[in-house]
Amino acid sequence: MMQKPRGTLDYFGISINELNHVFKKLKNIAKLYNLGEIKTPTFEHLELFKKNIGVDTDIINKEIYEFKDKSNRDLALRPEGTASVVRSYVENKMFGNQNYVLKLFYIMNMFRYERPQNGRLREFHQFGVEYLKSNTFYDVIEVIQLANHIMHEFQFDKYILKINNIGNFEQRKNWKNKLLEYFSLHIDSIPIELREKALRNPFRILDEKTIISKQLLENAPKLENFLLDSEKEEFEHLIKIIKELGIPFTIDNTLVRGLDYYTNVVFEFVSTSDNIGKSTIIGGGNYTKLIEDIGGPRYDGLGFAIGIERLIFCLKENGYDFCEPNKPSIYVFRDENYDLTKLFKINSKLREMCHIDVHCLYDEFKKQKILKYCKASGINHILWLCNNKITFEELDSGKIKEYSFETILEKGIFI
Ligand code: HAM
Numbered sequence: 001m002m003q004k005p006r007g008t009l010d011y012f013g014i015s016i017n018e019l020n021h022v023f024k025k026l027k028n029i030a031k032l033y034n035l036g037e038i039k040t041p042t043f044e045h046l047e048l049f050k051k052n053i054g055v056d057t058d059i060i061n062k063e064i065y066e067f068k069d070k071s072n073r074d075l076a077l078r079p080e081g082t083a084s085v086v087r088s089y090v091e092n093k094m095f096g097n098q099n100y101v102l103k104l105f106y107i108m109n110m111f112r113y114e115r116p117q118n119g120r121l122r123e124f125h126q127f128g129v130e131y132l133k134s135n136t137f138y139d140v141i142e143v144i145q146l147a148n149h150i151m152h153e154f155q156f157d158k159y160i161l162k163i164n165n166i167g168n169f170e171q172r173k174n175w176k177n178k179l180l181e182y183f184s185l186h187i188d189s190i191p192i193e194l195r196e197k198a199l200r201n202p203f204r205i206l207d208e209k210t211i212i213s214k215q216l217l218e219n220a221p222k223l224e225n226f227l228l229d230s231e232k233e234e235f236e237h238l239i240k241i242i243k244e245l246g247i248p249f250t251i252d253n254t255l256v257r258g259l260d261y262y263t264n265v266v267f268e269f270v271s272t273s274d275n276i277g278k279s280t281i282i283g284g285g286n287y288t289k290l291i292e293d294i295g296g297p298r299y300d301g302l303g304f305a306i307g308i309e310r311l312i313f314c315l316k317e318n319g320y321d322f323c324e325p326n327k328p329s330i331y332v333f334r335d336e337n338y339d340l341t342k343l344f345k346i347n348s349k350l351r352e353m354c355h356i357d358v359h360c361l362y363d364e365f366k367k368q369k370i371l372k373y374c375k376a377s378g379i380n381h382i383l384w385l386c387n388n389k390i391t392f393e394e395l396d397s398g399k400i401k402e403y404s405f406e407t408i409l410e411k412g413i414f415i
């Protein structure tokens with residue numbers, strides 16, 4: 001039997017309803033923040049991701065789905081949305097006559113060759129938000145507020161915002177050199193398996209708190225020593241506002257994020273539930289050079305993305321109810337003698353005019369079976385077309401009403 005590839009999901013029945021429920025809520029939230037929607041191609045030139053996510057990152061090193069097309073072009077399935085959205089912003093000159101920030105959102109599937117487990121897939125969906133030409137200070141607050149709003153909307157309260165200021169590229173370069181110096185001096189205290197990483201990409205071992213000695217990490221050079229006083233003050237101001245807004249947070253100076261385009265403020269919303277484990281649901285931050293690097297003007301950008309499958313996983317563990325409010329639905333039954341054309345006319349009237357969800361098993365004539373079907377499907381109304389009569393029945397109250405075919409065609413039925 002042919003099976004789906006590892007790390008992918010089929011969506012049907014309950015799972016597609018859950019997915020659509022989450023999409024719908026997220027789109028409604030996006031409207032409240034005046035975000036416009038964008039969709040970009042599923043695949044892009046490999047170079048876009050390599051250059052902007054960074055060749056030393058896990059996403060590019062290990063996880064990218066790359067391929068050659070029939071004309072030998074190097075392409076890749078998108079592993080994330082930011083680089084593609086910025087490429088589109090620049091290519092379509094969306095900044096042209098826009099003097100202020102452009103706020104966009106997307107719901108797109110992403111592809112990463114990761115080891116599949118709960119909340120980690122090879123094809124997954126993200127709801128992402130990008131603010132282009134942003135004023136970083138105010139927009140960071142709004143974007144974090146938006147992410148926090150999503151947590152509230154889904155009644156999820158087992159989370160914490162982790163936030164850090166990673167400085168600009170120049171400041172990070174200086175910090176990296178100091179870290180390299182420091183780790184080279186103490187290389188014997190670093191476990192063998194992490195030594196190469198420590199000397200190649202020292203930021204990425206700062207959060208290896210379980211394997212590396214606490215003292216070694218604590219004494220490592222800190223980025224804050226490379227930041228300007230005015231930048232530190234601005235970050236403190238931001239933190240003060242986040243605190244006043246009541247968003248649960250912690251400043252985590254080991255948070256560096258796994259994509260190279262980030263600068264300045266970066267953040268994650270991490271689940272604190274013991275059942276789920278400490279998984280990151282949302283990740284984001286500033287990217288002050290990406291728009292320029294992709295060929296656009298020197299504008300700042302900022303955004304985040306939420307992993308939809310990871311969110312759904314957390315919500316299920318938290319007992320969230322994904323049910324939509326009941327839509328009016330009806331079962332239309334006909335006995336074998338009732339005119340078939342009339343049945344189809346009634347059904348289309350109920351659907352088109354009355355917007356009722358119509359169920360009908362055309363060749364099932366046993367009433368007991370119909371009642372069982374209605375119970376299982378949560379249907380409370382039946383229209384019986386029997387002996388040339390039409391009877392409307394409300395199952396829970398037992399109420400009954402007769403209709404003529406002509407009345408239904410003219411006025412419909414409203415439930
Ligand atoms: P990211 O941290 O790589 O950031 O991914 C964001 C979220 O996508 C994660 O927090 C997680 O919920 C979800 N996610 C990542 N990998 C997987 C996976 N293999 N399976 C399921 N879910 C996953 C970005 O992608 C940035 N583009 C976010 C951003 C937007 N930054 C600025 N703007």
